[in-house]
């Protein structure tokens with residue numbers, strides 16, 4: 521059994537944190553400060569993990585307001601997030617309920633269930649904590665990110681790129697130095713676009729595609745399902761596979777298959793299985 525998260529240096533001063541086969545927050549360290557992207561479920565002391573890597577000031581950015589990415593916000597005083605995901609983050613911070621799940625379990629129940637489910641997998645090698653960390657700060661300040669915002673970490677710049685769809689305000693972070701795009705859940709092997717219309721999602725991904733000369737690899741926000749110790753970067757072609765699905769759905773070439781509910785559709789193409797609501801309109 522492995523009792524600690526595993527820190528991987530994927531490029532110089534650039535780290536992926538393997539939260540025991542669950543989530544994959546990343547840490548980008550500049551000369552003056554570091555950017556932590558996401559916090560996991562809240563069952564790990566993220567600042568303690570970050571302090572094993574750097575003692576510089578840390579800026580927390582959330583890719584999106586899902587509880588498996590923002591579960592650890594209680595350990596931070598300032599949280600940078602897209603304005604469209606701000607209400608969901610504030611609601612979660614206020615009551616610690618899992619709003620994206622209809623059953624509304626508490627964060628404590630959600631973490632215990634998720635940890636138990638992963639522990640029960642025959643291939644699991646991690647001693648996954650089942651309890652939520654105590655809040656380090658009683659109040660938080662949420663700071664809105666701007667589309668295309670450049671963040672200077674001191675001798676190193678990253679750019680915020682909108683990636684709306686999986687949530688109303690998901691963002692990706694483009695790191696010019698490592699030439700990595702950190703994409704959260706919005707570019708990954710299996711995900712849903714249910715919180716923005718697919719035209720908006722397609723246009724955001726086309727904008728990210730226009731930056732393709734600036735990155736060679738994509739890391740998403742989770743580790744593999746069947747082999748929890750593995751994290752492989754995705755090629756830029758994963759972005760093209762998603763764009764193909766969305767373009768075909770929008771022009772009627774391939775409307776996808778019904779997926780469970782009346783409105784949800786799905787299609788597997790290339791490296792991706794995508795779920796979406798074709799009727800979702802822009803707000």
Ligand SMILES: [Zn+2]
Pocket residue numbers: 584586686705
């Ligand atoms: Zn998500």
